[in-house]
Amino acid sequence: MNTKTKIRKIGVIGFGVMGSGIAQAAAMSGFETIVRDVHIDFIEIGMQKIKNSLKRLVQNYARTGGKKGISKETEASTLANLKTTLYLKELIETDIIIEAIVERQDEKAKLFDTLSKLGYSGLLVSNTSSISITKLGASFKYPERFMGMHFMNPVPLQKGVELIRGLSTSDDTYTAVSRLAKDMGKTVINAKDKAGFGINRMFIPFLNEAIKVVEEEILSPEDADKATICLGHKMGPIATADYIGLDTVLFICNILEEGLGSAYKAAPLLKRMVDAGYLGVKTGKGFYVYEEGKSINVNPDIRRFIK
Ligand SMILES: NC(=O)c1ccc[n+]([C@@H]2O[C@H](COP(=O)([O-])OP(=O)(O)OC[C@H]3O[C@@H](n4cnc5c(N)ncnc54)[C@H](O)[C@@H]3O)[C@@H](O)[C@H]2O)c1
Structure with a gap:
């Protein structure tokens, strides 16, 4: 039992970019963690991502004499804390479920409704980047036990987490989360x-504006990235958009436009990229082309488009 909190068992739904990072961070912190995705392929990819990340952390530990990274023992305990499933009902006994499925309000609402019907009565948080927490909470039987828990990517390395209360979120839920x-x-x-x-x-x-700068041929993708790295950023905006997922970036632009006005409208090139199925690192092609998660070149279609 983890003595620091009442939460002992964590369910994660969605084993993509964020779900795999959240599950890894939860298991690394000593929580029993069970992750659900809809297809065995996504589960295998998610587990492989975690194993690769743990391996890098162990190498970092050895290289820095234990100052950074994790020990071999933590790697083993993390893997022992992790379980995967295709079945939602296996998450019913968890103390909290962290939802990290696609950024679509209808999909998330459907999932919360299903969880309610299956009798889930624990805490429920969404890792949504932009969808109204009050609206999402209304799809769960216990909106007072619902709130936003917005992790940053990559979750095992990034410290920040944004907490967002909906209109109905109780003080107890906020305190526990x-x-x-x-x-x-x-x-x-x-x-x-x-x-x-x-x-x-x-x-x-900022990311959307960088895409417009590329679209207007003011800067090449590499130079747009180089420019902000010169300002002290660790990663440029074009590479970051690929890393987040261009579908997710587009969805958030649409939410910002809907809530705040046309100044937030998505760059036409961003829409085109999503239409073409170029979603970034997760599909192997975005503004850059990726092999094993590493960028190897600017996408030749982008080169042609902006020539
Ligand atoms: N990518 C980022 O940098 C980032 C950062 C913060 C928050 N987020 C948010 O996190 C959430 C997930 O984003 P992502 O980038 O990991 O997406 P992703 O596309 O990489 O992964 C989503 C996963 O959810 C699975 N899924 C879909 N419906 C499901 C269901 N009903 N049950 C179980 N699994 C289901 C998909 O199969 C996929 O594996 C979104 O709400 C997004 O806005 C993303």
């Missing part, structure tokens, strides 16, 4: 339930 965030070693950032919350309200317009 913020304690969980701290037990996972995260820094809590409290935000209001408005379009994009705090982080994406600031950050997504």
Whole structure:
């Protein structure tokens, strides 16, 4: 039993970019963790991602004499804490479910309704980047036990987590979730339930503007990235958009536009990329082409488009 919090068992739904990071961080923090996705292929890819990440952390530990990374023992205990399933009913006994499925309100609402019908009565948080927490909470039988818990990518490395209360979220829920965030070693950032919350309200317009700068041929993708790296960023905006997933970036732009006006409209090139199925690292092609998660070149179609 984890003595620092009442939460002992965590369910994660969705084993994509974020779900795999959240499950890894939860298991690394000593929580029994069970992850659900809809297809065995996604489960295998998610587990492989975790194993690769743990391996890198162990190498880092050896290289830095234990100052950074994790020990071999933590790697083993993390894997022992992790379970995967295709069946939602296996998450019913968890203390909290962290939802990290696609950024679509209808899909999330359908899932919360199903959880309610299956009799789930624990805490439920959404990792949504932008969808109204109050609206999402209304699809769960216990909206007072629902709130936003917005992790940052990559979750095992990024400290920040934005916590967003919906209109119905109770004080007890907020207290339990913020304690969980701290037990996972995260820094809590409290935000209001408005379009994009705090982080994406600031950050997504920056990525969208960078895509417009590329689309208007002011800078090449590499130079757009180089420019902000010169400003001290660790990763440029074009590479970051690929890393987040261009479908997710587009969805958040649409939410910002809907909530805040046309100044937040998505770049036409962003829409085109999503139409073409170029979603970034997760599909192997975005503004850059990727092999084993590493960028190897600018996407030749982008080169042609902006020539
Ligand atoms: N990508 C980022 O950098 C980032 C950062 C913060 C928050 N988010 C948010 O996290 C959530 C997930 O984003 P992502 O980038 O990991 O998406 P993703 O597309 O990489 O993964 C989504 C996963 O959910 C699975 N899924 C879909 N419906 C499901 C269901 N009903 N049950 C179980 N699994 C289901 C899919 O099969 C897929 O594996 C979104 O709400 C997104 O806005 C993303």
